Amino acid sequence: MNSSSPNIGTMLNQSLAVLSRPSVATFERFERSGGLREAYTYVLIAALVGAVISGFFGIFHQDVNPLVQFFSRLISVLIGFGVFTGAVHLIGRNFFRGTGTYPEVAYTYALFYVPLSIIGSVIGVIPILGWLALFLIAILNVFFGWLAVQSSMNIRDQVQAGITLLLSGVAYWMVSTILLTIVLSALFLNR
Structure with a gap:
């Protein structure tokens, strides 16, 4: 990590560079610009945007508690990001001898994940268009993730990056299925 940590504006500019010039080389330029604190702070912004939107639209559904929507979205985004990027690091390192660090993986992934997540949260509430946009964003996440694996884990073999x-x-x-099962079990066993 550089001696001076990037601020949100710098990270946004790095995100725009990654999204507008997608390549391993573009990711390489930024992977050591920040660390875990910056990555998770940036992801927290995406989680908050998504949580506010979920909570707001939860107001219009009588069967959904807006506070539950807000907190479940906030927590699930942060945990999901940690689980996924942790898996990328562990699998890349242990199976394909990747040499990247977890902070490099987290920071690299945050650069594309955050703007795509915010766009998905905003557009996702629009009927029909939202589903199409979310499908496109999922494809973009896979594409950028594939580039980020190659960069952050230094796995240049494209097949190994894809398998990772x-x-x-x-x-x-x-992990998501296990956590959901635990939460649902807790809810229904307490009734």
Whole structure:
């Protein structure tokens, strides 16, 4: 990490560079610009935007508590980001001898994840268009994630980078399923 940590404006400019000039080289320029604190602060912004939007639209649904919507979105984004980027680091390092650090992975992923997440949160509430936009954003997340694996973990083999991304997605899905099962079990067993 550089001696001076980037601020949100700097990170936004780095995000714009990554999104407008997608390449491993572009990610390489920024992967050591920040660390975990900056990555998670940036992701927290995306989580807050998504949580406010979820909470706001939860007001219009009588069967949904807006505070539950707000906090579940806030927590799930932060935990999901940590689980996924942690899986990228562990799988890349242990299976493909990647040499990146977890802070490099987290920071690199935050640069594309945050703006795409905010766009998804804003557009996602629009009927039909929202579903199409979320599908497109999912594809973009895979594409940028594939580039970020190559950069942040220094895995230049594109197949190994793809396998790392795929296995990380499976790990994310498994952890999410386990957590959801625990939460639902707690809710229904307490009734």
